[in-house]
Amino acid sequence: MPGEIFNANPTVYAPSKPYTRKSHLDSGRSLWMGDVQDEEDDSDIEPIDQDEIFDLIRSIYDPEHPNTLEELRVVSAPQIKVSENRIFVEFTPTVPHCGMSTLIGLSIRVRLLRSLPDRFKVDIRVKPGSHQSEHAVNKQLNDKERVAAALENPTLLDTLEQTLADVGRRGRSGETISLSLT
Template identity: 55%
Template structure:
């Protein structure tokens, strides 16, 4: 209780876009597996005529995967804190680029939030997607250092094998499957 919060009074915004629900909601988020948007689990009800064309994921769907993740410091979603924003998510081909906006420029939680986003997308997106995560330019005093760390695959792997860190990430992700619903 005594720990000093980085930002003890963040601005909380009302949710904006409603949740898209293109796909069947599945079980609750657990390690790696469930709720994955794997290509095979797609509902190909729109005439399976041209066989191998697969539905591409758009930025709105990626936003849905991320919006309800809980902030590590506050019992509030990343959407409500405007840490993730629909306009800051870009998808093209097999690439996903997510900009995150820390609530304050010295937020020490940025790396942890970025890790939560990465783990969420690692679990939920089909493996063909390559994900890059960046701090939104000008919103963090050490954005370049955080960017480098968030995109180092060895550090991400090592973080996932760190039980304490993983449990914090799991806590943040426990609400992720709400996808904007309350």
């Protein structure tokens, strides 16, 4: 992978306004990382909408650029569909031959796996017509065994962690975060 740049000059877009609704997902990983049984009241499950899902994945970095998936318009809120216990995320590779697409999809999957309650089944696909190996990428991203094995690969996991380094920003810039901390 190093050495080969699939899209040397991607178009970078200004991020949209950060999502402002106070999300219960924001209250930290601990609530959702543990067992679902730990939840105090199952009947109190708040619906999760597409903006919240977008918020979780917008600040994932592209594996080959210092930009976020939002800035490259790889992900967008309208490409996310949420129904009762299912989430569907479509993403758009910047170029149709993008060899990083599987990795981008895997980053999205891991981010959602780590942030969402167990009850959600997540399906991830590239935007139809946006990638030359669309079927192969989709198949791999939705094969739980392949995903599980990939996450046991230390090199790959390391690369994934880098793309997820600043996901907590949820669209805000670094400065905004430091300001809100002081």
